[in-house]
Amino acid sequence: MILELENICKSFHQPRSGAIEVLKKVSFTLGTGETNAVTGESGSGKTTLLSLIAGLDSPDHGRILLEGEDLCVMKEDRLSRYRAMKIGIIFQQFHLMPHLSARENISLPLEILKQQQITERVDVMLEKVGLQDRQHHLPGQLSGGECQRVAIARALIIKPALLLADEPTGNLDIKTGDKIAGLLFDLVEKENKTMIMVTHNSDLAGQCQKIRKLEQGRLA
C-alpha cells in the first residue's frame, strides 16, 4: 500500500457557528499505480481531505501513512522535505510562480531538492507536455491550458510517489479541459503513477479506476 488513512477526523472551529465536523473517521487505502477520484457536494470536505493527505494541514485524530511513514507525527522540517520529494500537487488555479518562466517553474522543485541533471530532466518533461516552444514564456504570457501543462510537468518532474490533483481542469474551457485531462491520464498511465483526483466533473472522475464519494463526513 502506498497510502493508508486510518480514522481521520477533522473539525474546524468558528467562534460564531461553533465546530464543523468535516471528516468523521475517514479510512481508505491506495495501492501503487491506482487512480481514485474523490467526489462530493460543495463543502463536503474534498479539499480538506486532499490538504491532509498533502501534509499541508493535520488531522485532529488518525494516521496518514505514505509509504509506511506517518505524516502526522513528522516534525515540520522533515515533513516539508518529505512532501517535496514524494508528493506532486496540481491545483485548479495552477499556482505557478508568476516571475519565473515555464522552464524555471518546472525546474524549481529539482533546484530546491538539489537534484542532478536538471537541464536534461526539464528538457524531457517539456517535450512530454508539448511546451518546448513556450519554455521561456512567463505564466502571464501563457494560455490557461499551457499553464496547467506547466503545473503538470512541475508536479511530475520529481517522480512523486503520489500525485494529488484538485479540480485540475476546473479553470479551463471544456475543449482545453478535455485535452489537459487526456494528457494527464496518459502520463499517469505511462509512468504508472498513483493519483487522487478531487473533482465535480463526472467524466473526469469516470477516467479514474475508482470513484469515492464524500458524504456527511464519511467516504464511501
Ligand SMILES: Nc1ncnc2c1ncn2[C@@H]1O[C@H](COP(=O)(O)OP(=O)(O)OP(=O)(O)O)[C@@H](O)[C@H]1O
Ligand atoms: N480553514 C477553515 N476554517 C473553517 N472552516 C473551514 C476551513 N476550511 C474549510 N472549512 C469548512 O469545511 C467544509 C469543507 O470545506 P472543503 O473546502 O474541504 O469542501 P469541498 O468539498 O472541497 O468544497 P468545494 O467543492 O466547494 O470546493 C466547508 O463547510 C468549509 O466552510
